[in-house]
Amino acid sequence: MHQTSDLLNQSTPARACLPPSSRWPLAGFPVGKPSAALSFFRSFIQDPVSVGAFCPSSAALSRRIVDSCDFSSSSTVVELGPGTGAFTTSILERLSTGSRFIAVEIDPRSISLLRRRRLTGCEIIHGSAEDLPRFLNGNHADCIISGLAWGNMSPQTQNRLMDVIQCSLAPGGQFVAFAYLHARWLPSSRHFRRRLARSFNCVESSPVVWRNLPPAYVYRCRLSHTAA
Ligand SMILES: C[S@@+](CC[C@H](N)C(=O)[O-])C[C@H]1O[C@@H](n2cnc3c(N)ncnc32)[C@H](O)[C@@H]1O
Numbered sequence: 434m435h436q437t438s439d440l441l442n443q444s445t446p447a448r449a450c451l452p453p454s455s456r457w458p459l460a461g462f463p464v465g466k467p468s469a470a471l472s473f474f475r476s477f478i479q480d481p482v483s484v485g486a487f488c489p490s491s492a493a494l495s496r497r498i499v500d501s502c503d504f505s506s507s508s509t510v511v512e513l514g515p516g517t518g519a520f521t522t523s524i525l526e527r528l529s530t531g532s533r534f535i536a537v538e539i540d541p542r543s544i545s546l547l548r549r550r551r552l553t554g555c556e557i558i559h560g561s562a563e564d565l566p567r568f569l570n571g572n573h574a575d576c577i578i579s580g581l582a583w584g585n586m587s588p589q590t591q592n593r594l595m596d597v598i599q600c601s602l603a604p605g606g607q608f609v610a611f612a613y614l615h616a617r618w619l620p621s622s623r624h625f626r627r628r629l630a631r632s633f634n635c636v637e638s639s640p641v642v643w644r645n646l647p648p649a650y651v652y653r654c655r656l657s658h659t660a661a
Pocket of ligand 1: 488513518538539543580
């Protein structure tokens with residue numbers, strides 16, 4: 434049975450802060466070091482469709498993402514499309530001890546920046562999210578966090594990726610993704626919402642995170658514990 438709710442916790446307090454080295458203000462939004470923002474912008478110029486935004490996500494969206502995940506029951510966590518690592522550092526701060534954490538990014542520039550950051554505890558994989566089952570070596574993930582720009586994808590690409598995500602999740606697994614507010618009524622975003630409702634037993638969406646360029650919100654989805 435599918436259950437859809439419009440609200441996550443309205444005012445979840447921040448339980449962890451990004452380290453000082455990852456907070457640099459850009460137009461009032463902490464989005465990582467200037468070098469990361471510049472690298473992200475260059476990737477956007479080179480492949481605007483796949484990158485989908487001109488600057489990395491803010492600390493506020495990153496906090497909303499990790500607040501939406503239950504890390505206590507997650508021994509394998511995956512991040513798809515980490516970009517320059519806006520969510521990655523926050524995920525690392527919340528991971529349970531002994532968890533495996535892999536981040537899969539397709540853009541070579543972001544990959545070299547992520548590798549230079551030496552994020553201990555995170556396996557950084559250069560490849561496509563579509564190959565996730567291969568990167569998991571036959572194992573399943575308890576939590577998949579998406580940094581992908583779903584609104585820029587065709588329905589066919591969304592379906593291919595969602596098939597991969599669904600079959601990579603363990604029973605009871607969580608899927609957390611963000612979407613941009615301005616794209617909410619585009620056909621691609623509507624298709625994504627319908628696909629989430631079809632694929633998961635529970636789909637919730639958060640209030641808008643205004644402190645992000647552009648403003649965004651977060652979907653929190655769960656498979657049933659009896660799902661195959
Ligand atoms: C909207 S950006 C978000 C980056 C980062 N998560 C953030 O919030 O700042 C989308 C990211 O997904 C990556 N990406 C796009 N398609 C991908 C794919 N098929 N597999 C892995 N990464 C992908 C892009 O290169 C880009 O870094």
